[in-house]
Amino acid sequence: MAIDAGLLEQADQTGRALLRLYRFLPSCLSLGRNEPARKRYDRDAIARLGIDVVRRPTGGRAVWHEHEVTYAVAGPITAFGVDSGRGAACCAPTYRAIHRRLAAALRTLGVDATLAPDRPPPPSTTLHRLNSCFATPVGGEVLVAGRKLIGSAQLRHGQAFLQHGSILLDGSQDVIRAVSCRPSAASGETTLSAVLGRPVTFDEVVDAIVRTWGEAVTSTVLHRPPPSSTALFLDPAWTWRR
Amino acid sequence: MSKTPSDLRYTEEHEYVKETDDKSVVQVGITDYAQGELGDVVYVDLPKLGATFGRMDVFGTIEAVKAVSELYAPLAGTVTAVNPALEGDPALVNRDPYGEGWMIKLRVKNPKELDQLLGSEEYKKHIGE
Numbered sequence: 597m598a599i600d601a602g603l604l605e606q607a608d609q610t611g612r613a614l615l616r617l618y619r620f621l622p623s624c625l626s627l628g629r630n631e632p633a634r635k636r637y638d639r640d641a642i643a644r645l646g647i648d649v650v651r652r653p654t655g656g657r658a659v660w661h662e663h664e665v666t667y668a669v670a671g672p673i674t675a676f677g678v679d680s681g682r683g684a685a686c687c688a689p690t691y692r693a694i695h696r697r698l699a700a701a702l703r704t705l706g707v708d709a710t711l712a713p714d715r716p717p718p719p720s721t722t723l724h725r726l727n728s729c730f731a732t733p734v735g736g737e738v739l740v741a742g743r744k745l746i747g748s749a750q751l752r753h754g755q756a757f758l759q760h761g762s763i764l765l766d767g768s769q770d771v772i773r774a775v776s777c778r779p780s781a782a783s784g785e786t787t788l789s790a791v792l793g794r795p796v797t798f799d800e801v802v803d804a805i806v807r808t809w810g811e812a813v814t815s816t817v818l819h820r821p822p823p824s825s826t827a828l829f830l831d832p833a834w835t836w837r838r
Numbered sequence: 839m840s841k842t843p844s845d846l847r848y849t850e851e852h853e854y855v856k857e858t859d860d861k862s863v864v865q866v867g868i869t870d871y872a873q874g875e876l877g878d879v880v881y882v883d884l885p886k887l888g889a890t891f892g893r894m895d896v897f898g899t900i901e902a903v904k905a906v907s908e909l910y911a912p913l914a915g916t917v918t919a920v921n922p923a924l925e926g927d928p929a930l931v932n933r934d935p936y937g938e939g940w941m942i943k944l945r946v947k948n949p950k951e952l953d954q955l956l957g958s959e960e961y962k963k964h965i966g967e
Contacts, residue, residue: 630881630901655880655901682851687905688875734877734903750905 597626597829600760601653602821603670608756613671615809617802620661624648625771628656628729628749632838639836641775651835654760656749657729663767663787665801668760669694673752687750687757688714692736694759698746699738701804702763707791709745712737728772729762730785743786765789765796840871842962843936847955849894850964851910855955856936858943863918867940868900868909868931871965876902879931882924884941889917893951897942900931913951915944 603614625647627633633651637658642649673682676693692711699709714735729747733739738746748761766789773780788796828834842848847855852872856865873879881901891897891911898909921940923930931939946952956964 628901629906630883653906654904655906656904682910687907691905748904752905752907754908 597650597652598821598826600668600670600758601825601829603668604653604751604753604756604758605822605825607670607672607758608754611672611755613669613675613811615805616668616670617805618666618668619664619798620666622648623660623662624650625775626659626661627651627835628658629653629751630655630838631657633658634836634838636777637775638777645771645775647771647775649835650829651837652749652760654749654751654758656747657731658772659729659747659762660767660769660771661762662771663765663789665763665765665798665805666760667698667763667805668758670756670758672756675757682752682755687752688736690757691748691750691759695736695738695746695748697809698763698805701801701808702738702745702788704804704808705788705792705796705800707740707745707788709738709740712739728769728780728783728785730764730769730783731780732784740786740791743784745786745788745791747785763788763801765798765801839967840869840874840965841936842869842871842958842965842967844958846936846958847912847952848958848961848964849910849912849955851894852965853910853912854936855912855952856940862949863943863945864913864915865940866897866912866942866944867935869961870935871967873932873935873939876900876905876907878903879928882928882931882941884920884924885917887917887920891915891917891944893954909941911944912955913944914947916947917942918945919943 678689678693702709712733730744733744746761746763750759764787766787769783852869854869879902883899885897893914895911896908897911899906920942
């Protein structure tokens, strides 16, 4: 999280767009920036299961990061040929532009990935109560046969944005249900392995994204986040602030 | 077509400024266009009473669906009120952005800054309506 937050700072300061592909080790539960986590999740159950928890700087709901490719894109608000402007109301064009690129990469693997319509019907009260990021697709998200394959969230800061998300390789989001205080319905995700009927590796998805991204992608040394952001994401007062 | 009342002033970042009965205090929120583009608002993070801001300082954040965006103070000033109803019902911003969905009230430091804001026709042009 600290590295992603550092990428956002870097994008805001330099105007450069940055792509990062990574994975979590150990597996981890991430919470959305403003999720009411203290009443939504059972901290005793989380401790009992030995689950690492981090609160993201971006919005959205909980994600269980286990079998996935995690991506982060930080860039100026004019990146990807989209002048999405500053302030509220402007995230959707960038959200869609990044998802179009990711969907194109997945199609090279044989996945029939499409983007959800911009204005889906508003979720019902029941759906609002679902805790997982993958519970309900919103406009511009990547779907396969109507099920969500990539869960993403965004933060806009100054003249830049950070969008990061999970491309599911395998497994499920059932951990979220297991640590939720209230029973919730099954999540609506799918995975690349389920779609293609074979194991899909981290490396082949990363290769597909790098191959199709559009601009030159070069390996870089690991970006070192400022110590202040590392401290923030390690602080339980941030993780459990709501 | 979104609502852009002619008696309000606007920023390019989609905040509005509305006069109140107290001539030195204005009401601030986001526009009808902004709430429509954002979608369902799920959380609004607002400052504490007495907080002071310069013009275009970030005074809070708003989360809708998956994105967290910054809110900018249209004018320099001191926060004299924060809408308590948004804590329990942030969707008020969607339902009534210029009324019950207001965010903060600001005691304006420099009234001349009002001249730097957009009028409704300028704001409509800015959003392409």
